[in-house]
Amino acid sequence: MLAVQSLTRSFGGVTAVSDVSFEVQKGHVHAVIGPNGAGKTTLFNLITGVYVPSSGKVLLDGQDITGSSPDRLARMGVSRTFQNLQVCMNMSALENVMLGAHLHVHSGLLTGMLGLSRRADARLQEEAAALMARVGVGEYRDAHATQLSFGVLKRLEIARALAAKPKLLLLDEPAAGLNDSETHAMTALIRQIAADGVTVLLVEHDMKMVMSISDHIVVLDQGRKLAEGNAASVSANPDVITAYLGSEE
Amino acid sequence: MKLPVRPSLLVAAAILLVLPLALPNNYTMDIAIRVALVAVAVIGLNVLMGFAGQISIGHAGFLATGAYGSAIVATRLGWPPLLSLVAVALTCAALAWLVAKPILRLKGHSLTMATLGFGVIVNMVLINEVQLSGGPDGMVVPPLAVAGFSFGKLGHWYALAAVVLWCAIWLSLNLYDSPGGRALRGLHGSEVAARVVGIDVASFKVRAFVVSAVLASVSGSLTGHYLGFISPSMSAFTHSVELATMVVLGGMASTFGAVLGAALLTVLPQLLGGLHGYEAILFGLILMLTMIYLPRGIVPTLALRLRRAR
Amino acid sequence: MTDLAQFLFAGLTTGAIYALAALGFTLIYNASGVINFAQGDFLMLAGMVTAVLLKQQVPYTGAITIGIAVTVLAGLLLYRLAIKPAGNADVVSLIIITIGASIFLQGVVQVVLGKNQHVLPPFTSDTPVELLGARVLPQAFWVLGTGALLVAAVAAFFKYTLVGKATLAVAANKLAAGAVGIPTGRILQLSFGLSALLGAVAGIVSAPITTTVSDIGLMFGMKGFVAATLGGLGSGLGAVIGGLLVGLLEALVAGYVSSAYKDAVPFVLIIIILLVLPGGLFGRKSTERV
Numbered sequence: 127m128l129a130v131q132s133l134t135r136s137f138g139g140v141t142a143v144s145d146v147s148f149e150v151q152k153g154h155v156h157a158v159i160g161p162n163g164a165g166k167t168t169l170f171n172l173i174t175g176v177y178v179p180s181s182g183k184v185l186l187d188g189q190d191i192t193g194s195s196p197d198r199l200a201r202m203g204v205s206r207t208f209q210n211l212q213v214c215m216n217m218s219a220l221e222n223v224m225l226g227a228h229l230h231v232h233s234g235l236l237t238g239m240l241g242l243s244r245r246a247d248a249r250l251q252e253e254a255a256a257l258m259a260r261v262g263v264g265e266y267r268d269a270h271a272t273q274l275s276f277g278v279l280k281r282l283e284i285a286r287a288l289a290a291k292p293k294l295l296l297l298d299e300p301a302a303g304l305n306d307s308e309t310h311a312m313t314a315l316i317r318q319i320a321a322d323g324v325t326v327l328l329v330e331h332d333m334k335m336v337m338s339i340s341d342h343i344v345v346l347d348q349g350r351k352l353a354e355g356n357a358a359s360v361s362a363n364p365d366v367i368t369a370y371l372g373s374e375e
Numbered sequence: 376m377k378l379p380v381r382p383s384l385l386v387a388a389a390i391l392l393v394l395p396l397a398l399p400n401n402y403t404m405d406i407a408i409r410v411a412l413v414a415v416a417v418i419g420l421n422v423l424m425g426f427a428g429q430i431s432i433g434h435a436g437f438l439a440t441g442a443y444g445s446a447i448v449a450t451r452l453g454w455p456p457l458l459s460l461v462a463v464a465l466t467c468a469a470l471a472w473l474v475a476k477p478i479l480r481l482k483g484h485s486l487t488m489a490t491l492g493f494g495v496i497v498n499m500v501l502i503n504e505v506q507l508s509g510g511p512d513g514m515v516v517p518p519l520a521v522a523g524f525s526f527g528k529l530g531h532w533y534a535l536a537a538v539v540l541w542c543a544i545w546l547s548l549n550l551y552d553s554p555g556g557r558a559l560r561g562l563h564g565s566e567v568a569a570r571v572v573g574i575d576v577a578s579f580k581v582r583a584f585v586v587s588a589v590l591a592s593v594s595g596s597l598t599g600h601y602l603g604f605i606s607p608s609m610s611a612f613t614h615s616v617e618l619a620t621m622v623v624l625g626g627m628a629s630t631f632g633a634v635l636g637a638a639l640l641t642v643l644p645q646l647l648g649g650l651h652g653y654e655a656i657l658f659g660l661i662l663m664l665t666m667i668y669l670p671r672g673i674v675p676t677l678a679l680r681l682r683r684a685r
Numbered sequence: 686m687t688d689l690a691q692f693l694f695a696g697l698t699t700g701a702i703y704a705l706a707a708l709g710f711t712l713i714y715n716a717s718g719v720i721n722f723a724q725g726d727f728l729m730l731a732g733m734v735t736a737v738l739l740k741q742q743v744p745y746t747g748a749i750t751i752g753i754a755v756t757v758l759a760g761l762l763l764y765r766l767a768i769k770p771a772g773n774a775d776v777v778s779l780i781i782i783t784i785g786a787s788i789f790l791q792g793v794v795q796v797v798l799g800k801n802q803h804v805l806p807p808f809t810s811d812t813p814v815e816l817l818g819a820r821v822l823p824q825a826f827w828v829l830g831t832g833a834l835l836v837a838a839v840a841a842f843f844k845y846t847l848v849g850k851a852t853l854a855v856a857a858n859k860l861a862a863g864a865v866g867i868p869t870g871r872i873l874q875l876s877f878g879l880s881a882l883l884g885a886v887a888g889i890v891s892a893p894i895t896t897t898v899s900d901i902g903l904m905f906g907m908k909g910f911v912a913a914t915l916g917g918l919g920s921g922l923g924a925v926i927g928g929l930l931v932g933l934l935e936a937l938v939a940g941y942v943s944s945a946y947k948d949a950v951p952f953v954l955i956i957i958i959l960l961v962l963p964g965g966l967f968g969r970k971s972t973e974r975v
Binding site: 428430432477478487488489491492493495496499503612613616619620623653654655656657658659660661662663666667670 | 720767770771774777778779780781782784785786787788789790791792793795796903907910911914945946948949951952953955956960
Binding site: 206208221225227231240290 | 545546547549550552553554555556557558559560561563564565567568569570571572573574575576579582583586628679682
């Protein structure tokens, strides 16, 4: 579904990502891991159009989406979450999730002002509430965004991303900032999302989560692809072990 | 069971119906009418500033364009006032669209400066183009007459102003809870998030600008007919700041907050005897203190307290 | 030809004033990210205080000193009482706060010092000097000279003093600067004071030419901001060049096109500039980290 081809990005004299290529299969959970400074976030930002690559391409179902703007990506069925959250703190939890369905509903201002979108809105509300329950934050249905904890907001963001009915979901360090039990819940959630047929690509530090849910893993080190394969082969790969733990002197 | 009409709208209608009975004399009635008319513009500005988070300190420009446009079309072209009002409102919409498209690409202070520039340019044109606008001496506005019925008495004007205000409230409340309104509020909350869910941020900002301009234009046109006389001071920077202060004080994004802000900041200067210097001190203080201690404005802060107490 | 020379000198003179106002904007923006809408009112305040004191028979130098002192105090108070308490408020809130401060200052001046327009006597003489076919007021040289001196002083401050470098550090990354022990609060305080100082001097040195009145701050502020943005918000050199450019363009428009609309020049200019070159002439390109 997603093909990354020879992506390279330099910032001044520093090459953050160098000639990285891989493919994400439809319906799979695909993870990008690597030690700190490996270039995971830069790679992620290259795929999501935040940065434009110095060279290389990103293809979605064969279409070139390199450097696409976020709203164009959304229209192509790609949703993403953010490591440090981008939640609209001026709205309620439910409204945040409803925002995710933006492309699936008519959003004209005049229609809105004349009260003609009442019924569509009611339907959106129900769907959003259902999504919130699905990601495990159903009890916060009537809460305002400012009243929610970091862990809950992270899951809320996923609900919002799912509201767009995406074919590809990009998760930016979903476990960052979460404690053990929250991470556990997040792992189960991602597994469930994948089981529902959504292709997932995540960037993550937490090894346990990655190993337990990923169908395919790409390991980056210092901007280059070090290894790729399933969980078993990657964790046994000596180069990967060296990159993380340092070689024995 | 959901009522077809929101309860708050019914309450608003009730208040508007009962209010004239509580107003002791013509002076207070006059103030009520002015409040209602300016509140329409403030509700519009609230859509731009409160919902979408785009600060405009040049909106008096649209108010004045509405007033002068209506007056000029009615006197020079002899069109019936109602038709003039609609024509001018549509013109303001087009003008807003033209102005907004380029400047809404700017962020934060740059946008604010551009809106200021707009207001200043309108002001300059009204002062200098004496042939068109009567210059600094202002111009007379013919009374409002619709289908032969002339709005002469205070009572007529109150009824009209109340109806127009109620409609503006209705439109704004509807917008708040609609997908479009949510898109606006979303882009205020986090532009990054808004883009990621597919919201065409630039387009929505322009549309909010247009809506706010149209409401300001209608407010201006009606005010012109009501006062019978308009001058370029209507488009002055201080007037734009007053409008912005009303939104900020009452509550950004709150429709009733906008009305409250309009009411408070029209009535207070009257109580102070309208001394220009003191008015400026008051407005300046209110702006600063509100943004420091009550950044959400009065109504949302109260709403938050109530929500927390529950 | 003599007309052109006249316009050029007039333009350079006003340009120098705008440059100083622009420099003040840039200073505060660099240190705190705030666009200080009250910047123009610093120019106004100094001029008005000096003018009123002169009417009270206070000697010129004394009046000037007090005028500057009062304005610097206003700048410091603006930070202390309005900006600092707002804490980590967003850009929008801070903009509104400075707008409020601007209106407040104008109101106070109107009430305390009156609504009248004042003319300050020129520093040296009133008789115009013949230069390249143009007649230039001696005061204009004071403006240009003082302007150049201040710009050089500010540049030196940033380049050679520890405090100056600390200010640049705060501008680049407030959190990091704080983490290495730089007292960010005091640096911000200093930036506001310094901006007020620049504005005060600009206001006083230009008052003999432009006269001064309680609402003149708006125009100065707007044009100073346009100049700063034109040059690229954040660039000191840009602010100066922007100021001179705006002044020159304004004078040329006033001379060759229409003097009534000369004040519209900066606003039309800013809209055009921001569309074509959003970073201004010397603006830095920045990437937003998500």
